Amino acid sequence: MKISVLCVGKIKEKFFRDAVQEYVKRLGAFTQVEIIEVPDRKIPDKASPAQALQVKGQEGKELEKHLDERAYKIALCLEGKKMDSIAFSQKIQDAMVSGYNHIQFLIGGSLGLSPQVVQQCDFKLSFSDFTFPHQLMRVILFEQVYRAFKIATGEPYHK
DSSP states (O other): OEEEEEEESOOOOHHHHHHHHHHHHHHTTTOEEEEEEEOOOOOOTTOOHHHHHHHHHHHHHHHHTTOOTTSEEEEEEEEEEOOOHHHHHHHHHHHHHTTOOEEEEEEOBTTBOOHHHHHTOSEEEOSOSSOOOHHHHHHHHHHHHHHHHHHHTTOOOOO
16 A cells, blocks of 8 residues: 655645654554655735636646556545544545555645646545645644554554
C-alpha cells in the first residue's frame, strides 16, 4: 500500500513540517508515504471570481501531472462527505479490498482545488465546514490516516 498526498504549496512553518514528518514516520510501520508539492500561484489582491478560477486551474494542471490513473483518488474539499475516524478507516480499507494499492489525497491551495481536479477523483472528503490553512490540513490529514491504520489493525488509539 502506498499513500500519496498531492498538495499545492510548501509548508513554511517548521512546527507544521515537524508534525507532518512525525506522522510520516509513524505511518512507515503501515504503508509507504509520498508527499508531492506543486507550486502555488500568486493570487491578485481582491481577485475576481474569474481570476480565482484561473489560479485554481493553473494549480490544478500541476496536480494533474501527478495523478495516477490506477490510484484511488480522494479530493479534500468543503463539498465532500464528512465522516468519523472509523468510517474513514473503513473507506481506506474498502479501497484496498477493491484492488487499489495506491491512494492519493489531493489538497488544494488557499483557494481550494480546481473543479477539473475534483472531477477526476473517486471520492470527495470534507473534514469540517471550517476552512483550514492548507499547511494545517496536511497535519490533520496525516493524523487521520495514521489513526485509520491504527483502527484497521485493531491497535489502541485514543478517541
